[in-house]
Amino acid sequence: MQKCRVYTPMGDGTYLQRDFQIQAATLLGKLRGTSSKPIKAACLMLNICSIASLEAYAKQVEKLTTQWPRCWGLIYLADDSGRAERLEKIRRKLTIESAQNRQVPREWDPNCPWSCVFVQLAMDTDFCAERIHHPAAAWTASGGKGAPCVAAEAAVFDATQGGQRALGLEQELSQTSDRRKTQANRDRRQAKKRRLASDRSELARHRAATPSSGKGAGGAKGKAKGKSKDQSGLELCYSWASGKRHCADVAPGGECKGPVKRIHKCRICLSPSHKDADCRSG
Numbered sequence: 001m002q003k004c005r006v007y008t009p010m011g012d013g014t015y016l017q018r019d020f021q022i023q024a025a026t027l028l029g030k031l032r033g034t035s036s037k038p039i040k041a042a043c044l045m046l047n048i049c050s051i052a053s054l055e056a057y058a059k060q061v062e063k064l065t066t067q068w069p070r071c072w073g074l075i076y077l078a079d080d081s082g083r084a085e086r087l088e089k090i091r092r093k094l095t096i097e098s099a100q101n102r103q104v105p106r107e108w109d110p111n112c113p114w115s116c117v118f119v120q121l122a123m124d125t126d127f128c129a130e131r132i133h134h135p136a137a138a139w140t141a142s143g144g145k146g147a148p149c150v151a152a153e154a155a156v157f158d159a160t161q162g163g164q165r166a167l168g169l170e171q172e173l174s175q176t177s178d179r180r181k182t183q184a185n186r187d188r189r190q191a192k193k194r195r196l197a198s199d200r201s202e203l204a205r206h207r208a209a210t211p212s213s214g215k216g217a218g219g220a221k222g223k224a225k226g227k228s229k230d231q232s233g234l235e236l237c238y239s240w241a242s243g244k245r246h247c248a249d250v251a252p253g254g255e256c257k258g259p260v261k262r263i264h265k266c267r268i269c270l271s272p273s274h275k276d277a278d279c280r281s282g
Contacts (some may be wrong), residue, residue, distance in 0.1 A: 074135055
């Protein structure tokens with residue numbers, strides 16, 4: 001027993017991969033070194049058809065395997081379907097045309113039809129195009145990739161109505177759920193990074209807006225060392241006390257213009273009536 005792999009289009013651009021077991025004597029042509037001697041011998045012994053017709057059909061199958069070496073699974077299925085179904089259809093068609101006095105191939109013999117039928121099957125370009133050429137070209141153009149499928153699943157797909165679609169939908173939902181989980185984790189990580197960046201930026205702005213008190217915050221005296229808080233523990237406005245930035249033009253007793261409201265007092269003597277530069281304490 002040998003195996004062949006066939007890719008079946010699913011209709012959405014994907015291909016289903018299936019593995020079929022075949023017997024060495026099923027092919028008339030040479031597939032991967034397989035001979036057709038048993039079938040030839042049986043056809044000749046039973047006087048079913050001539051050796052010329054068998055050779056013509058074998059040459060056609062061998063030609064297809066040479067043209068599409070990676071798609072010989074499709075050729076196997078086409079050969080099996082052709083001998084099981086197409087041969088009888090061709091025989092019936094030629095029988096009807098002969099009975100109606102229509103034109104038929106000159107080698108047609110109603111008493112021994114299979115020689116002519118095998119030759120006609122080898123020359124049936126429409127059948128080859130439908131079963132081999134078009135599927136093989138589409139599969140090759142798509143990159144030659146398919147989703148693997150075991151034989152048991154393939155049997156369920158063939159025997160159960162809607163089974164393939166239901167399982168495909170379940171797999172699609174599972175893949176969609178996995179993608180959503182991955183995207184959710186990615187969004188959480190990015191949100192965490194944004195929060196940390198925002199906290200660092202806010203801390204930097206706060207440090208830039210708050211003056212360095214040094215030892216003056218501990219109660220040291222002198223104009224060079226100002227306080228950062230008043231007697232009640234409220235923060236002092238460095239912009240108003242130093243006469244710089246947003247509160248530089250605010251009069252004594254006016255409201256703070258900074259993003260964080262602070263007290264307008266002298267950082268040296270804690271008086272609300274003048275700024276640091278006008279303080280006479282020290």
